[in-house]
Amino acid sequence: MTRIIKYIFSDILRTKFIILYTALLFVSSIAMFQIDSDPSKVVMSLLNIVLMVIPLISIVFTTIHFYNSYEFIELMLAQPIDRKVIFLGEYLAVVSSLCISFLAGCGIPVLIHGGGAAAFTLLFCGVILTMVFVSMAFLASVLTRDKAKAIGIALLFWFYFSLIYDGFLLWFVYAFADYPLEKITLTLIALNPVDLARVIMLLQLDISALMGYTGAFYKDFFGSQFGIAISTCVLCLWTLVPFITALRIFSKKDL
């Protein structure tokens, strides 16, 4: 298993994309610290990068990588290895390389400028969002044999969770503004990992009132610590459910 991960890892590093990704994050983080002297404001700006860019890069890179390593998977399947081990190895290698490059690209500037607890929450959110979207990308990849179709599905996931879902939520809250919606809105937020990460961040920054009455209610309902713990658990579910579904499909797939 470790050897398989090692081989995939070195293969990913050789594509140079991951180095480019690290450099991009590094440069933009440094630039933001240069522009603004208040670290907590910078963390807020970085939050937008984390919430938009990381899901997009994770999901697209993983889908492309999966199809590029089809040959490797095919070669491994004729060998005495469990299919599940191959799949898990692929997953761990991709997640760890994306997380390492995120932590290096964003974490180092944050540590240099001393972001405090909020910065660490930001890094945590980035890592967990990477895991969630890599899981989704694996699911998109095993759903179809066609590379273009899989990238389409992956992009659809990203569009849905980053843009469409928020629009829907806004419309929903607006349309039913006359009703008590707090609990329903809370449930609806849990159905979107990007929103969950945003909630964790806002609870940590103690500016949940900025999120309107849902944020205030969220804070009132859970309290900061408990709210963060619950959101983290739901995010873990968001990682596990797509991954396990993908694993199930993969172990029955014809190659």
Added chain:
Amino acid sequence: MISIKEVSKTFGKLKVLDRVSLELLRGKSYALVGPNGSGKTTLIKSILGMVIPSSGDILFDDSSIKNDWRYREKIGYMPQIGHYPENMTIGQIIDMMKHIRKNVTQFDESLIEEFKLYKMYDKRMHTLSGGTRQKVSAALAFLFNPPALILDEPTAGLDPVSVELLKNKIREEKSNGKLIIVSSHILSDLDELATHLLYLFEGQVHFNSSISSLKKETGEAKLGKAVATMIGQKQLIESLKK
């Protein structure tokens, strides 16, 4: 050694294998023959667990291969078209395979030597020609001395010298008492390599018996002509039935 029991496989509406039942025994060598799209590769991939049958079961040494993977230690497989990670070198791939089958200590590196792959250990897979890839596939299939060898069109794309080297190797392993399954369209090759003929047509086994008895039945000295005569007879019988 391998018994295939009523195996069917459908891809969508297309029925690729239709209730195939076969007994493949140790020490015998089988030629898998049939027109394009008759299900040869699907049958081979089912034995390897790469394709999962829609119904039926495959037993390897009397235990089902469903949800099992350890049995693949006993199979050397040479694919029709070798797909390899493009960024890896020949040396890395051979090294990786050795690490996967850790319990094998005695390597059979004769083909690596004969094909002179040592010289190309640092070459990346994407720089290799189709024939060289075939050589790598062949070398990997024989490397671990497995009791069963499955070769899917082994001679396609190889130069005449390499074909002879590979055929000698197959003959040698055959005399060592291994189970060998060779699929090919070049019947003259199979004539030298195989003792049994499996003729697959539209997902069904139409013929399964020894090559010598086929030659005797048809009265032909060469396998190619014998198979052609056999197919001709079958078609005649089919048209008479209609």
